[in-house]
Amino acid sequence: MAEGELVVVRARATAERAGCSVCGVRSARVHSRYVRRLADSAVGHRRVVIELQVRRFRCGEGACRQVTFAEQVSGLTFRYGRRSAGLQVVLQKLALMLAGRAGARLVDALAVPASRSTLLRLIRALPEPAPRTPRVLGVDEFALRKGHVYATVLVDIETRRPVDLLPDRNVSTVAKWLTAHPGVEVICRDRSLAFAEAGRLGAPDAIHVADRWHIWKNLAEAVERAVVRHRALLREPRADNSQGVAVPNTAELAPDAPAEPRRSGRLSDRVREQHAAVHDLLSQGIGLRVIARRLGLTRNTVRRLANAATADELLIGRWTGRTSLLDPHKPYLHQRWAEGSTTARRLFEELRERGYEGGESVVKAYVRKLREVFPHDDPPRKNPSVRDVTSWITRHPDRLNDDQAQQLKAVLARCPELEQTAQHVRAFAELMNNRQGQDLGQWIDRVQANDLPTLHSFVNGLGQDLDAVVAGLSLPYSSGAVEGHNNKIKMLKRQMFGRANFDLLRKRVLLAA
Template sequence: MARRFICDATFCRRRIFAERFEDGVVAERSRHTSRLECIVHHLGLALGGRPAASFAKRLMVPVSNDTLLRVVRRRACLRTDTLKVVGVDDWAWRRNHRYGTIVCDLERRRIVTLLPDREIATVEAWLADHPQIAIVSRDRGGGYGEATARALPNAVQVADRWHLMENASAAFLDAVRKSMRTIRAAIGATTINPDLLTYAEKLQYEGYLRREETNAAIMKLAGEGIPIKEIVRRTGHSRKLVRQVIRGQRTDIFRVRQSSLEAWLPFLDGQWVSGCHNASELWRRLKTKGFRGRLGVVSEWARRRRRAEQASDQQLHKVPSARTIARLMTTARDHLSKADTVMIAAVEAGVPMLVEARNLVAGFHSMIRKKLDDDLELWIAAASRSLVASFANGIVRDHAAVRAAITEPWSNGQTEGQITKLKLVKRQMYGRGKIDLLQARLIGAA
């Protein structure tokens, strides 16, 4: 396309030279026009390497996947906008092993840069290069608060609201777990009759009883004022286990496993009451109704039903899990069944400190939703004397950022959305894209 010329000057070092075009038509030494390279660039941004090369071939623009990625990298440009409000969060190169950091411009809703790790020194160095930043939204982990305090001591730090609400709910769940012994006593759970258990459930129940004996022995020694080190020496258990038992973090609950017959129990009960006690016949009738389970499941139910009728009127009482109890306690009574309402009423009457913890968590959620921080100090004082004291202590350590999360309009929600986009691009490249290519595709596509 470009014409070539020969220089006949004797002392000219360049014998052959090519015709030059106007800016925006063909770049120097380029084999593509600027318009074609722009098309190739956008294909690479949208699809990556091989998918874009395949699509370009169908567009009659044959280009290799390496060229596509090379163009994406070459045309990458970092943001030079003046930053005032940024969001900082971590993202996983490989979950539980290696993490990076993403920085977003919350005002323009764009990714600013990607950092290769989440070390305090790395984040601090980047923030120090941008002293004009006035507000930093971040979560409460990863050392981002410390890095911001070092690099930008005058910047306002804002804790992520979603994580605050999630941490409050997790604190209430932890309080329920620590109160499970008291909850079981309040509910009035009956003693399990081993005669009504299957062989596998008997093995699980025996292990549960052994763990309960261990817990009782440790709690008895702790009640006598014996230190943890001496309890470890006497019982032979690990220091970690002893500490968990004393702190109420080891909550073992025996529950009968779920069965595929749960949805069919009303039909089976009706057939049994009508006189059909043969497991094979019950199974055949279930099959006509659409049941897809095996005969053995129905046979096991029939055996257990016969044992229950031969034994006392005692029934297997399913103790709800701590997570279920926490969910039911935080659900409006109008949305609960009659049985659940009775159970939760018993829990509230038997464990009043759980009611206090629930009300405190609900009050904290309300403060965040209504953006009212007037009662934050009173809330911290009350929570410090409750079952969610550990959560309250965390709020005290990050007091300024939590207060800003309640009052400021900024949060890390859009940063989490950009991380979702980053995950999509990273998985498109099967996790093999390096940080420069990830950054080029994410920033270039904005």
């Protein structure tokens, strides 16, 4: 039955017997009847309410503490529920996906209103997920409060699904979980010594696999330190200029515009027509006031036209021939232009340091004239930065364009130590891409044979966790799935604003998956 914006469905239970909610014994002795109002999924964007007549039965088991119990309709009702079982499941799934505020906005649009607190309570009411024991386990930390509180996420690398969330990142907590869940054969982790120790304590027989991305990141940091040590050699040496720079004279470099009147254009044509008309009327003896009225001009305009012998006098600019604040500094501008400095902003700052009191727009206009007369076909190339050279060394050579490859070649030619570093980096990249972890010892020996302090520091770090590094460079496992879930957790935290408590976050991560 439809009642305005509400659809009411009236029904009653017809089963002869019902099972006790405590002991499970079925009974046919009816104690009483009452009506339950259950919200259900909307129909035609109108709310649906089911008015269900149910019965209370007497429990026939003498030892049962439950004297009477209410019957439940399978698939429709549940104990103490004010909505249908189907709608309850829908709201739980929406809450897991969208949490409070976003979920409340969506269910309101679906004509099934529920507050954000109700949705969060639905998540917390869900049963605790039972962690399973994976064969290949990924371990990583994530921030509950960045810089202060950290927790641990455990992921099944083979299925790429989260297994459990631990409230902290302590060695004892992770080791205790591993002890309680025997069967882990491989542990994928970053270079953290805490997780390494927890794995040795909780799963002593498991193989530790250091993540390749973190290994390469550590190598890139070592390369960057090496480039910083030789950053003075990154600049390209300037060509010998002892003979001085030939500076063209002012007239040749930027000739001034001649003080001549305009010969064409709408303004010049109009001025010439008005000048001829005014002087024609003056020759007829007509006064300036009458001329202004006839031509639709102001008296001052007519007076100016009448006082000019020719129209050319009116077409020469007011500022033609006048001096500029930039004039004393033009020789310096010409010198810097010939040296290759063509950026107006930089030239303006240099002039200001030399006492120039004018504006930047004047310098820009003059530089524009210089650029039109004497364009620079080959502007000076920017010197590579430390980050540029680090990126070129650690990047695949096929991904460098011709200019980058040329600049890298020039830098390595000026610095033999960086050349050796680049060779070792390429060898390590081939070793990692081809999964040749068994050759890592030979690579380490070659690095130690050269005087490369930054790579020696990287090699010493590998030695602290050598077995895991060798496994990481040999086995196909990695922590990529763990990093993906780490990013997902960050998204869930932002979605729930300040209400992402650990218990709520844990259920959203594990049950939504």
